Amino acid sequence: MIAIWALLAFIASIVFWNAVLKRNIGEAMIVGFVVVGAFAGRDAPKYMWEGFVNSMQEEVTFAGLAFIFMSFILAKTPVLDRLIDILNSFLGRLRGGPIYTSTVAGGMFGAIAHVGASVTAxxxxxxxxWMKRSGVSGELSATVVAGCAGMGVTFPFSATMFILVGSSTVTGMMAADDIIVPLAIAGLWCLGYRLVLSYYLVRKNGLQPIAPEDRIPVKRSLRVGWTSLLLFVPILIPLLLTRGPVAAPIAHYTDLVMSSALSLITWIPVLMILLVLFLGRRHLPKTSTGWWKVLGDAAPQFGVIGITIVAAFSASAVLAKLKLPQQLTAMLESLSAPSWLMAILVGIIIVIIAIPLTASATMASVGPVAVAALVGTGIAAPVAAAAVLVFASTEGASPPSGAPIYVASGIARIDPSKIFMPLLKYYCIPILGIGVLIALGLLPV
Known part of the structure; x- marks a missing residue:
């Protein structure tokens, strides 16, 4: 049980250091990492060093910093302003238009890309x-985007789904195809909840349509800023190469599987930075002194976000070394309860596991046992599998270690700790509830 205690201590130390002592989240994550390491005893130096090395090799570490740099470059050019003018010309007359657009786009992109950090980025x-320009706070903007990251898991055909249904335990209870329709419907339930939440957040925060005098006519905004629409190209190119009609011929003629060879979370920010440098070249510094100032202005955000991501992944690696998945699996196997209580217990355990681990790692470690536990109470296997994937989809909204939290915070340039409670309240706990209702058949799939 030492790993379970280590996880609880990790969360408690971060909350105490950040919320009680009012220190920044970077410091709090370092403290949490040290606390977790202490549970390793004599192996602490080895486990902590290996965890640190692993975290430095994580793509999300690079992506978080790359998007901070991109946002600072964009701020020095009129490129994004022109794109926002176009978006406002079309949708600015709607209350909270950017929030609804972000939610729907999260569902659409999640159904294609499936990786939470990629969806967020x-x-x-x-x-x-766009949300910030429309009067939405940075905290709410980051909350909405990070809260939608999990939709990549709740739609077929994510790697997480295949990890679960490909396990020998689950294949013995159902065919792999049996989960496709239940999971698609479960994903729609999750998207529907997020749209209802968007309606509530728009009203709660008193968001208003963009004033008519601030909305540029569509023809003029397109004429002036059409080149800003090219900002979508760095998103579309990696997406088409890895999952579009181009990917199959490449794989056929070169034996190269682009979805494995080309990382969305790495190449989207790289291509966006290159495009912004080109589109904004007239407005960017021309001297090394000017660029040094841009980097100096960005340095504080680089420090906090970078340290936070590295510490989070380092602690996760140590918890894995302490055998957290195995200990939680043993706990699941020992449970014996009626279906309603089992659904709640399984959901809570998976949500807790998804705090330090990704959804894929969570499914690989405890997913099959969780499905078996639910099936043992009389829940149909496809329904149980869909519910378990919904539980795991909270990874993006599970502080303090969810990678999408730090990607979204980096883009919004806010302290990540400020969205911990909103994410728990608006996304993590309600999505847990949706999973329970699906498992019990109260939300049909």
Missing amino acids: AVGSVTVP
Whole structure:
């Protein structure tokens, strides 16, 4: 049980350091990492060093910093302003238009890309600045984008789904195809909830349509800023190469599987930075002194976000070394309860596991046992599998370690800790509830 205690201590130390002592989240994550390491005893130096090395090799670490740099470059050019003018010309007359757009885009992109951090990066890079320009706070903007990251897991055909249905335990209870329709419907339930939440957030925060005098006519905004629409190209190119009609011929003629060879979370920010440098070249510094000032202005955000991501992934690696998945699996196997209580317990356990782990890692470690536990109470296997994937989809909204939290915060340039409670309240706990209702048949799939 030492790993379970380590996880609880990790969360408690971060909350105490950040919320009680009012220190920044970067410091709090370092403290949490040290606390977790202490549970390793004599192996602490080895486990902590290996965890640190692993975290430095994580793509999300690079992506979080790359998007911060991109946002600072964009701020020095009129490129994004022109794109936002176009979006406002079309949707500015709607109350909370950017929030609804971000939510729907998260569902659409999630159904294609499936990786939470990729969904956050691709959607957030456009909608977060748009929301802020429309009067939405940075905290709410980041909350909405990070809260939609999990939709990549709740739609077929994610790697997480295949990890679950491909396990010997689950294949013995159902065919792989049996989950496609239940999971698609479960994903629609989750999207529907997020749209209802968007309606509530728009009203709660008193968001208003963009004033008519601030909306540029469509023809003029397109004429002036059409080149800003090219900002979607860095999103579309990797997407088409990895999952579009181009991917199959490439794989056929070169034996190269682009979805494995080309990382969305790495190449989207790289291509966006290159495009912004080109589109904004007239407005960017021409001297090394000017560029040094841009980097100096960005440095504080680089520090906090970078340290936070590295510490989060380092702690996750140590928890894995302490055998957290195995210990939680043993706990699941020992449970014996009626279906309603089992659904709640399984959901809570998976949500807790998804705090330090990704959804894929969560499914690989405890997903099959969780499905078996639900089936043992009389729940149909496809329904149980869909519910378990919904539980795991909270990874993006599970503080303090959800990678999309830090990607969204980096784009919005806010302290990540400020969206911890909103994410728990608006996304993590309600999505847990949706999973329970699906498992019990109260939300049919």
